[in-house]
Amino acid sequence: MEHYRKLERMYLSANFNKExxxxxxxxxxxEQATIQLTIEPKYFHALGAIHGSVYFKLLDDAAFFAVNSVVNDVFxxxxNFNINLVRPIxxxxxxxxxxxxxxxxxxFIAESSLVNEDGKEIAFGTGHFAKSKVLLTEEIGYK
Structure with a gap:
């Protein structure tokens, strides 16, 4: 579906994700979004594992885009989003x-799970989402 592809391009073109x-x-x-990230040392905290902010971002983004898959007109x-960190990676x-x-x-309520290459859960979260007044347009990367 073209709506899904436009959301994917919007996500990948966001400055934060590009940088x-x-x-x-x-x-x-x-009703589902899957995001993969290859781990790099730039995501590590002082103990050499991924910082919790990376867990949060991936979990929130996956839940967010699962919800936006069923909302076709606005961002x-x-x-609210709560996460549980299960193990370091x-x-x-x-x-x-x-x-x-x-x-x-x-x-809208969505859940997300973060797993390693073996399918072992390393974190999970639940979030609440609401429609904004911002239309899905090319100006925000929806193209």
């Missing part, structure tokens, strides 16, 4: 999988 998360890939389908906003590729769990006219 910091260059090894990221994303795939969006109905959604994260209103310092090498390989990690995958965040976000899925819509609840949707109504004004509220």
């Amino acid at each position: 910091i998360y260059q090894s990221t890939t994303i795939h969006i389908e109905e 959604v906003l994260t209103t 310092s090498e390989g590729t990690i995958t965040a999988i976000g899925k819509v769990k609840f949707k109504s006219r004004n509220l």
